[in-house]
Amino acid sequence: AAAQKTSFRIAVIPGDGIGKEVMPEGLRVLEAAAERFSLTLEYQTIDWASCDYYEQTGSMMPADWREQLAGCDALYFGAVGWPAKVPDHVSLWGSLLKFRREFDQYINLRPVRLFEGVPCPLANRKPGDIDFLVVRENTEGEYTSLGGRMFEGTEREVVIQESVFSRIGTDRVLRYAFELAAGRARKHLTVATKSNGIAVSMPYWDERAEEMARHYPGVATDRQHIDILTARFVLQPTRFDVVVASNLFGDILSDLGPACAGTIGLAPSANLDPERRFPSLFEPVHGSAPDIYGKGIANPVAMIWSGALMLDFLGRDPALADGTPWLRAHDLILRAIEIVLADGPRTPDLGGDAKTEDVGRAIARLVRTLD
Ligand code: ATP
Numbered sequence: 001a002a003a004q005k006t007s008f009r010i011a012v013i014p015g016d017g018i019g020k021e022v023m024p025e026g027l028r029v030l031e032a033a034a035e036r037f038s039l040t041l042e043y044q045t046i047d048w049a050s051c052d053y054y055e056q057t058g059s060m061m062p063a064d065w066r067e068q069l070a071g072c073d074a075l076y077f078g079a080v081g082w083p084a085k086v087p088d089h090v091s092l093w094g095s096l097l098k099f100r101r102e103f104d105q106y107i108n109l110r111p112v113r114l115f116e117g118v119p120c121p122l123a124n125r126k127p128g129d130i131d132f133l134v135v136r137e138n139t140e141g142e143y144t145s146l147g148g149r150m151f152e153g154t155e156r157e158v159v160i161q162e163s164v165f166s167r168i169g170t171d172r173v174l175r176y177a178f179e180l181a182a183g184r185a186r187k188h189l190t191v192a193t194k195s196n197g198i199a200v201s202m203p204y205w206d207e208r209a210e211e212m213a214r215h216y217p218g219v220a221t222d223r224q225h226i227d228i229l230t231a232r233f234v235l236q237p238t239r240f241d242v243v244v245a246s247n248l249f250g251d252i253l254s255d256l257g258p259a260c261a262g263t264i265g266l267a268p269s270a271n272l273d274p275e276r277r278f279p280s281l282f283e284p285v286h287g288s289a290p291d292i293y294g295k296g297i298a299n300p301v302a303m304i305w306s307g308a309l310m311l312d313f314l315g316r317d318p319a320l321a322d323g324t325p326w327l328r329a330h331d332l333i334l335r336a337i338e339i340v341l342a343d344g345p346r347t348p349d350l351g352g353d354a355k356t357e358d359v360g361r362a363i364a365r366l367v368r369t370l371d
């Protein structure tokens with residue numbers, strides 16, 4: 001029999017800017033949840049993967065970064081980037097994107113939800129109308145460096161950019177999305193495509209989706225071309241439950257989704273290796289926000305919600321003796337977030353005058369005390 005796990009080890013990577021301000025609030029809420037549900041979490045704080053570290057050493061991470069992270073089950077990540085000191089492509093490719101690639105985090109998961117108390121840019125939408133998950137393929141598809149230029153600088157100039165859709169890469173993201181949909185109340189999956197325009201890769205994507213659908217007869221599948229799908233995000237958000245998309249389409253949908261639900265200060269994300277060969281990474285969608293750093297007014301909800309996602313993912317580890325308390329901790333943190341968004345305290349991005357820490361403390365208090 002497999003070893004029965006009882007605890008997890010988390011690498012805590014605050015990174016840059018407001019990443020350093022929202023991380024303590026994320027940890028505060030995790031601690032409250034850990035106490036309440038008797039969860040054992042061990043933390044390892046990492047000061048690299050930051051632009052400060054780059055300034056001191058000339059690289060974003062030490063050469064032995066893999067060894068240092070050996071034994072970690074998850075990475076809890078704040079934000080990286082400080083464009084005034086380090087170009088974004090250097091800081092991103094030197095840290096976050098390296099993790100995604102080296103740890104084969106092939107799922108990018110973004111929950112999208114409209115909360116009471118959060119202004120919605122779509123007219124006449126109430127909480128409950130928007131509550132879906134975007135699953136983006138995170139390793140291949142349209143994002144490759146394959147291609148080239150011919151006859152450069154002449155009128156005969158030709159540029160070619162290749163996409164890659166491997167059977168393994170396509171099937172594994174589709175399988176994850178079907179599994180996810182099968183475990184939800186509505187059991188509905190929207191498959192984003194564009195096979196009426198992209199005539200080779202997208203028909204293949206559709207074919208694999210159809211094949212996968214046969215293994216999940218309980219899931220209602222709805223294939224939609226990306227153009228009408230983006231329109232429906234805005235016009236009919238209630239029709240979505242789980243949405244699966246290729247790297248490029250998923251990238252677009254996973255920004256459009258949170259935008260439809262209000263502010264990016266709330267949006268969490270997970271970069272997952274569902275097979276758990278490597279640690280998965282949990283981070284807010286927002287960046288390091290140099291414009292507000294140092295004022296203590298960053299909204300910590302995205303960081304806190306990302307921590308809840310981490311507990312939920314860890315709680316589903318088959319090696320865990322009993323995952324129930326981990327899943328309950330996730331649900332309780334979400335309820336606490338709901339209440340604080342509705343009743344305050346609120347940070348300035350939501351029209352309030354509370355500090356980052358006030359919001360973190362309020363959510364942690366509810367996690368300790370809610371029935
Ligand atoms: P990225 O680093 O992902 O490329 P970016 O640097 O373009 O993103 P962000 O750092 O996310 O953008 O900031 C975009 C805007 O949103 C900024 O004006 C920032 O102040 C605001 N913002 C981002 N995160 C938060 C937050 N948690 N609370 C309040 N405002 C935020």
Ligand code: MG
Pocket residue numbers: 080081287288289
């Ligand atoms: Mg940035």
